[in-house]
Amino acid sequence: xxxxxxxxxxxNVPEGATVAFNCTYSNxxxxxxxxxxxxxxxxxxxxxxxxxxxxxxxRFTAQLNRASQYISLLIRDSxxxxxxxxxxxxxxxxxxxxxxxxTKLIIKP
Amino acid sequence: SAVISQxxxxxxxxxxxxxxxQCQVDxxxxxxxWYRQQPGQSLTLIATANQxxxxxxxxxxxxxxxxxxxPNLTFSTLTVSNMSPEDSSIYLCSVVTxxxxxxxxxxxxxxxxxxx
Numbered sequence: 415x416x417x418x419x420x421x422x423x424x425x426n427v428p429e430g431a432t433v434a435f436n437c438t439y440s441n442x443x444x445x446x447x448x449x450x451x452x453x454x455x456x457x458x459x460x461x462x463x464x465x466x467x468x469x470x471x472x473r474f475t476a477q478l479n480r481a482s483q484y485i486s487l488l489i490r491d492s493x494x495x496x497x498x499x500x501x502x503x504x505x506x507x508x509x510x511x512x513x514x515x516x517t518k519l520i521i522k523p
Numbered sequence: 524s525a526v527i528s529q530x531x532x533x534x535x536x537x538x539x540x541x542x543x544x545q546c547q548v549d550x551x552x553x554x555x556x557w558y559r560q561q562p563g564q565s566l567t568l569i570a571t572a573n574q575x576x577x578x579x580x581x582x583x584x585x586x587x588x589x590x591x592x593x594p595n596l597t598f599s600t601l602t603v604s605n606m607s608p609e610d611s612s613i614y615l616c617s618v619v620t621x622x623x624x625x626x627x628x629x630x631x632x633x634x635x636x637x638x639x
Contacts, residue, residue, distance in 0.1 A: 509621065511556075511566075
């Protein structure tokens with residue numbers, strides 16, 4: 415079993431739709447949780463940290479359920495510019511990041 | 524957050540040769556990491572670069588193949604030694620500064636390596 419598992423994708427959705435990404439992690443001692451975005455041929459960039467209370471940044475909402483070891487990302491009113499690969503990332507107690515395989519999102523006009 | 528300069532951005536190398544990748548940060552950072560990202564895959568941690576001592580390597584990666592230096596808090600190098608086509612990949616450095624309540628990880632722009 416992988417340490418961080420994500421939906422395999424790709425997701426092809428029309429512009430304006432709502433998209434949900436799911437992620438599970440295996441290490442209950444994981445410390446911090448993130449969603450990163452990676453555009454083609456670019457380095458990953460932090461999209462959001464994820465907190466147990468849930469957090470929102472504009473059209474993006476992230477949720478964490480520690481009991482279920484489950485992380486989600488919701489994108490509302492999707493834009494063409496949201497097309498990218500979304501990576502679920504977990505930080506362990508050694509400050510190392512454990513990466514999911516990523517889910518590719520393709521927004522269609 | 525820290526700004527990273529990673530060089531070279533890309534290279535095409537002959538098999539059997541070695542390439543050294545540099546990562547320069549504009550501020551002192553607590554930790555530096557080296558990753559590999561093969562085509563269509565996610566990031567795999569190669570090692571944690573330790574200042575003034577040997578790097579800590581992940582399973583499947585060894586110092587002879589991927590020697591790493593970190594002489595100070597702002598600079599690190601990764602060498603890919605005795606390259607083969609299987610080493611063709613993107614190599615990324617990442618840094619984090621462990622300030623209270625903020626663990627922002629920043630990435631270099633990557634080195635796209637092709638071994639022929």
